[in-house]
Amino acid sequence: MASVCVLGQGKTLLSKRDKVFALELAVRFVVYTKYIEDAEKVQASRPQHRAYAMSMVTAGKLILAGPFTDGYGALFIYDAESEQETRQYVEADPFFKSAVFMSVEIRPWKMLGTNVEKLSVPEPIWS
Secondary structure (H helix, E strand, C coil): CCCEEEEECCEEECCCCCCCCCCCCCEEEEEEEEECCCHHHHHHHHHHHHHHHHHHHHCCCEEEEEECCCCCEEEEEECCCCHHHHHHHHHHCHHHHCCCEEEEEEEEEECCEEEHHHHCCCCCCCC
16 A cells, blocks of 8 residues: 555545655645757757756755656646746756747646655656
C-alpha cells in the first residue's frame, strides 16, 4: 500500500503504514511550457537547461519538473511567493533565453496531498 498524505481543514490522515508526511498548505506555481518544433535547438540547449534546473532544485525553488513524453513541452512546479517570482525563474532558464519555449503558462496551484512513493526517482536525470 502506498504512503499517502491528504490534508484538508487542518487534519492529516495517516497512511495504512502509520507514516505522516508533513505538507504545508501553500500555494505553488505550475508552469506549462510548449517547445519549438526545432528538435536540434532543443537538444543543443538541454545541458544548460538541466544545469539550471538542478540549481533551482538545490536552492529549494523547483519542486518537480519534466518533459512531456510526446516532445510537446514540459511541466514545472515552483515554490515561489508570487507569479512574478515564478516568471523570473522561468525567464532565467536557458530554454527561455534561447527561445526553446514557444509559450509559457503559469498557474497558481495548492498542493493538498501527495503519494510520496510515486514521486520517487531512482536517480535524478538532471545531468
